[in-house]
Amino acid sequence: MIFVCNNSVLSGMSANSIALYFDSMEYAIQFDNLEKSFGSLPVLKGMSGYVNSGEVLAIIGSSGCGKSTLLRCFNRLETIDRGRIVIHDLEISKSHLSSHELKTVRSQVGMVFQQFNLFPHLSVLDNLTLAPQQVLKVSRRESEDRARYYLQEVGLVDKADMYPEQLSGGQRQRVAIARSLCMEPQIMLFDEPTSALDPELVGEVLAVMHRLAKQGMTMVVVTHEIQFARDVANRVMFLDQGQVAEEGIAREILTNPRSDRLHTFLSRMRQAQLV
Numbered sequence: 001m002i003f004v005c006n007n008s009v010l011s012g013m014s015a016n017s018i019a020l021y022f023d024s025m026e027y028a029i030q031f032d033n034l035e036k037s038f039g040s041l042p043v044l045k046g047m048s049g050y051v052n053s054g055e056v057l058a059i060i061g062s063s064g065c066g067k068s069t070l071l072r073c074f075n076r077l078e079t080i081d082r083g084r085i086v087i088h089d090l091e092i093s094k095s096h097l098s099s100h101e102l103k104t105v106r107s108q109v110g111m112v113f114q115q116f117n118l119f120p121h122l123s124v125l126d127n128l129t130l131a132p133q134q135v136l137k138v139s140r141r142e143s144e145d146r147a148r149y150y151l152q153e154v155g156l157v158d159k160a161d162m163y164p165e166q167l168s169g170g171q172r173q174r175v176a177i178a179r180s181l182c183m184e185p186q187i188m189l190f191d192e193p194t195s196a197l198d199p200e201l202v203g204e205v206l207a208v209m210h211r212l213a214k215q216g217m218t219m220v221v222v223t224h225e226i227q228f229a230r231d232v233a234n235r236v237m238f239l240d241q242g243q244v245a246e247e248g249i250a251r252e253i254l255t256n257p258r259s260d261r262l263h264t265f266l267s268r269m270r271q272a273q274l275v
């Protein structure tokens with residue numbers, strides 16, 4: 001339950017030092033020249049990039065630009081047509097993964113979706129213990145201990161015996177985060193985890209993610225929350241027209257975007273969110 005590195009060491013560092021710090025780190029995810037089409041619609045048109053261990057990467061871009069598709073490729077919920085994806089040492093883009101390799105990917109790379117995807121007929125505790133028992137073959141006792149530990153982490157240990165429909169949207173999303181953490185992943189992918197929530201519930205979910213980041217969890221977050229990206233992400237990647245149009249240190253490129261396209265995108269977001 002101890003994560004790889006502590007993001008809090010980054011606070012107060014200059015942009016240059018942060019760049020050097022990350023240069024010295026190992027990659028959690030590397031992706032090269034990814035191409036992916038849905039029928040005749042090309043969505044990923046040669047995307048390349050990386051995620052360092054222990055960093056928070058925010059992915060931003062207009063609706064339909066391929067953010068979810070890219071994220072889903074990182075845990076093989078989606079396959080690519082061409083290119084290469086390596087998670088730590090495992091190339092997950094090869095055409096055939098053994099069941100052991102697939103299990104490794106699914107357990108090491110957790111994912112939290114916009115719509116929570118909790119099982120409605122299971123209690124919160126059973127939602128959390130299911131995958132560790134079935135996929136990781138963890139004992140019932142240990143899976144329950146884990147579940148209570150992570151429910152405590154997201155501030156919901158008193159909801160263990162409730163059912164998803166008895167919770168607020170923010171609570172359901174925190175349960176979904178705890179459920180992912182119960183697999184003890186090394187990387188967490190978040191696909192717009194707050195965009196289905198009422199505005200007053202967004203803060204509690206972002207607070208949980210902020211705490212995870214401080215503990216050093218490697219996180220890739222697709223988000224429209226530009227303020228959150230600026231405060232919590234180390235780097236930001238801006239996708240446009242099927243490519244990584246710009247990437248860099250979060251507070252730099254969100255404050256001084258280099259390309260007109262990112263500038264225009266941020267202005268639009270600012271108008272919508274008043275950030």
Ligand SMILES: Nc1ncnc2c1ncn2[C@@H]1O[C@H](COP(=O)(O)OP(=O)(O)OP(=O)(O)O)[C@@H](O)[C@H]1O
Binds near residue numbers: 038061068070
């Ligand atoms: N399974 C699919 N079958 C066909 N087309 C798809 C599929 N998944 C995504 N697409 C298309 O691929 C494009 C990229 O979709 P994607 O969901 O990755 O966008 P996004 O950047 O996440 O958008 P949003 O911000 O609205 O969530 C869209 O045009 C979408 O309609």
Ligand SMILES: [Mg+2]
Binds near residue numbers: 067068069191
């Ligand atoms: Mg999406």
